[in-house]
Amino acid sequence: MVIEEGEPRRRTSRKDAWGRALPPVYTHKACRRAPTTVPFIASWSGEKTDDPPVVYRLTGGIGYSGEVVSDRDSRGVLWLRRPSRPGVGKPLYGVVHPARQRLAMAQMLCQVCGHPATFDGGALWLLEDHRADWSGWPTGLVTTHPPICLPCVKKSREQCPHLWKGSVLARVGRSVPCGVWGRRYTASRSGPLPVASEVTAFESPLLGWTVASQSVRALYDCRITSLDEESARLSTSA
Numbered sequence: 001m002v003i004e005e006g007e008p009r010r011r012t013s014r015k016d017a018w019g020r021a022l023p024p025v026y027t028h029k030a031c032r033r034a035p036t037t038v039p040f041i042a043s044w045s046g047e048k049t050d051d052p053p054v055v056y057r058l059t060g061g062i063g064y065s066g067e068v069v070s071d072r073d074s075r076g077v078l079w080l081r082r083p084s085r086p087g088v089g090k091p092l093y094g095v096v097h098p099a100r101q102r103l104a105m106a107q108m109l110c111q112v113c114g115h116p117a118t119f120d121g122g123a124l125w126l127l128e129d130h131r132a133d134w135s136g137w138p139t140g141l142v143t144t145h146p147p148i149c150l151p152c153v154k155k156s157r158e159q160c161p162h163l164w165k166g167s168v169l170a171r172v173g174r175s176v177p178c179g180v181w182g183r184r185y186t187a188s189r190s191g192p193l194p195v196a197s198e199v200t201a202f203e204s205p206l207l208g209w210t211v212a213s214q215s216v217r218a219l220y221d222c223r224i225t226s227l228d229e230e231s232a233r234l235s236t237s238a
Contacts, residue, residue: 040114046088061208104146112152129166173221180212
């Protein structure tokens with residue numbers, strides 16, 4: 001496993017459920033930093049609000065009591081309703097804002113700074129290291145994480161606890177919107193009942209029973225890369 005410049009050198013061995021050795025994880029204890037950057041997709045305490053009542057829809061599935069046009073996207077998917085007030089209150093780093101995450105995924109914006117994250121040859125994704133899951137990972141991965149721009153990679157590795165156990169930078173040639181992550185409901189005598197939070201594909205009949213909170217993309221034509229390699233590539237093309 002290649003250790004990127006600025007990453008810690010401490011290595012942690014690990015095994016799978018059958019006792020087989022997995023690729024080692026390099027912990028980030030040496031380079032952890034207190035958050036100084038609020039990601040574009042993070043929520044703020046001033047954006048908290050009560051969820052509207054979920055009711056049955058005459059055409060099938062679920063909807064909101066007092067539903068408005070903006071509660072659904074162009075596919076007819078019902079979305080979690082949250083006001084957009086970035087900068088109001090305190091940052092909630094672990095809570096993703098539905099509308100900004102959806103915008104970042106739709107327009108391929110950096111999840112950290114909100115600027116365009118595409119370039120010749122695709123986009124970069126910074127992912128938790130799960131290379132042992134299958135051969136060719138992360139090609140075929142479905143993710144709720146939007147892409148990232150090169151200048152934001154290092155600060156993300158330093159400040160995001162989800163990446164402290166090891167992360168992989170991937171160049172993704174193609175990504176496809178394929179579904180949503182959200183709360184799925186089922187019918188009950190007392191009304192719609194939440195039963196699971198999961199990914200639901202656009203083709204699934206359960207989509208009409210889901211309140212989406214994050215957009216999902218499938219990643220294809222992927223290649224593991226490094227911060228040094230991408231920086232050199234950027235300098236050469238400039």
